[in-house]
Amino acid sequence: AQKITQTQPGMFVQEKEAVTLDCTYDTSDPSYGLFWYKQPSSGEMIFLIYQGSYDQQNATEGRYSLNFQKARKSANLVISASQLGDSAMYFCAMRGPPNDYKLSFGAGTTVTVRA
Amino acid sequence: DVKVTQSSRYLVKRTGEKVFLECVQDMDHENMFWYRQDPGLGLRLIYFSYDVKMKEKGDIPEGYSVSREKKERFSLILESASTNQTSMYLCASRDREGNSPLHFGNGTRLTVT
Numbered sequence: 001a002q003k004i005t006q007t008q009p010g011m012f013v014q015e016k017e018a019v020t021l022d023c024t025y026d027t028s029d030p031s032y033g034l035f036w037y038k039q040p041s042s043g044e045m046i047f048l049i050y051q052g053s054y055d056q057q058n059a060t061e062g063r064y065s066l067n068f069q070k071a072r073k074s075a076n077l078v079i080s081a082s083q084l085g086d087s088a089m090y091f092c093a094m095r096g097p098p099n100d101y102k103l104s105f106g107a108g109t110t111v112t113v114r115a
Numbered sequence: 116d117v118k119v120t121q122s123s124r125y126l127v128k129r130t131g132e133k134v135f136l137e138c139v140q141d142m143d144h145e146n147m148f149w150y151r152q153d154p155g156l157g158l159r160l161i162y163f164s165y166d167v168k169m170k171e172k173g174d175i176p177e178g179y180s181v182s183r184e185k186k187e188r189f190s191l192i193l194e195s196a197s198t199n200q201t202s203m204y205l206c207a208s209r210d211r212e213g214n215s216p217l218h219f220g221n222g223t224r225l226t227v228t
Contacts, residue, residue: 004157006157009155031213033213033214035216035217037216037217043203043221043222044219044221045205045207045217045219047216047217047218050214050216052213052214091157091158093158093217095213098213101146101163101165101209101211102148102160102163102173103148103160103217104160104174105150105157105158105159106157107155107156107157108157
């Protein structure tokens with residue numbers, strides 16, 4: 001069974017600073033994928049970034065980057081130059097092998113950006 | 116752009132009622148999912164479907180059933196609603212490709228009184 005752990009229930013970050021959101025996972029499958037989603041107060045789930053277990057480089061999407069440490073089974077999200085609009089709940093999720101269609105989610109981390 | 120539409124944003128039902136939550140996607144995705152979201156617990160998978168008429172239990176299927184008669188539509192059924200089923204329900208769909216993300220609907224906040 002897959003397990004995703006996000007240990008930070010809430011975080012505060014100053015505007016324009018970087019913030020790192022922790023995510024660790026547990027799986028025995030060699031092939032898996034990791035996703036990060038953002039959920040603002042409006043409730044919509046917004047896909048941010050994806051990292052495959054065989055990808056050689058860490059994924060980046062604009063101000064989002066994924067610090068993937070396979071041996072430690074961690075996939076931390078880094079948001080650079082935080083903006084007020086980054087205030088939201090962030091979820092880490094994992095998919096197992098390609099024929100396992102479902103994603104398992106962590107409990108989420110609430111980020112509040114201060115002006 | 117993928118659109119996943121959930122029929123209701125808010126629902127209030129009484130204990131013991133049969134409740135239907137409907138979800139429609141317009142991108143011909145094979146896979147569809149129902150999650151519930153509760154504070155501190157993240158999203159938990161109730162049921163998913165990888166094709167028409169095919170379904171599999173997720174992590175918390177008790178008290179729920181699903182129906183997928185057409186590819187674009189995936190329904191969640193609460194056979195006899197209970198107060199512990201008060202929650203936010205999120206429908207999602209995705210392509211078969213391994214790196215395909217889930218596309219979510221806006222959610223249905225269900226209150227059972």
